Amino acid sequence: MKVIVSDMGGVLYSFDPGFDPDKHQEEFDRAMQKLGKEGAPIKEQLGGEWEAVRGELLKIYAVKRGVENMLVNLKSYKLVIVSTSLIKTSHLILEKIGLGKRAWKIFDISDFGSKQDPNAWRKIFEHLPSVDVIVEDGEKNLVAAQRAAKELGFTPKVFKDVPVLKS
Numbered sequence: 001m002k003v004i005v006s007d008m009g010g011v012l013y014s015f016d017p018g019f020d021p022d023k024h025q026e027e028f029d030r031a032m033q034k035l036g037k038e039g040a041p042i043k044e045q046l047g048g049e050w051e052a053v054r055g056e057l058l059k060i061y062a063v064k065r066g067v068e069n070m071l072v073n074l075k076s077y078k079l080v081i082v083s084t085s086l087i088k089t090s091h092l093i094l095e096k097i098g099l100g101k102r103a104w105k106i107f108d109i110s111d112f113g114s115k116q117d118p119n120a121w122r123k124i125f126e127h128l129p130s131v132d133v134i135v136e137d138g139e140k141n142l143v144a145a146q147r148a149a150k151e152l153g154f155t156p157k158v159f160k161d162v163p164v165l166k167s
Helices: 022-033 042-054 064-073 087-096 119-127 139-151
Strands: 002-006 077-083 103-106 133-135 157-159
Touching: 002 064, 022 042, 042 087, 064 077, 077 087, 087 103, 119 139, 133 139, 139 157
Parallel strands: 002 077, 002 133, 077 103, 133 157
Antiparallel strands: none
């Protein structure tokens, strides 16, 4: 089965009902401020994100088309999530948007580095049998992921949002 590697924030959900990436970040920052984790190290903030999502301080808004298209794709692709969230937070968000228990693997990229660093992506991709599709809405992140995949001999199709893929 082919593998689709997908980001979550901006692609499958947002903290902003208008799906604006800047407002998504503002909502995250506002939650960190309320939790006293503003400016804290990344792992502490990601722990705060877990609390905020679980306690609904951060509301989850599904990118309806992205989720619908992903459900179609999962008939012929295995889903690998790469996000900057604790794995348990990614599981919770996937549950809230209708993709619970649908991910084959989930990675918190902060365990490997930054999404803008091809080395971080490479460390994740080394755990996968293939990388056939990458969905990442951040341009620099997408370039880094594609470069890492190519360095490992994969030739993925890349997208900024979730398309319906041909199997």
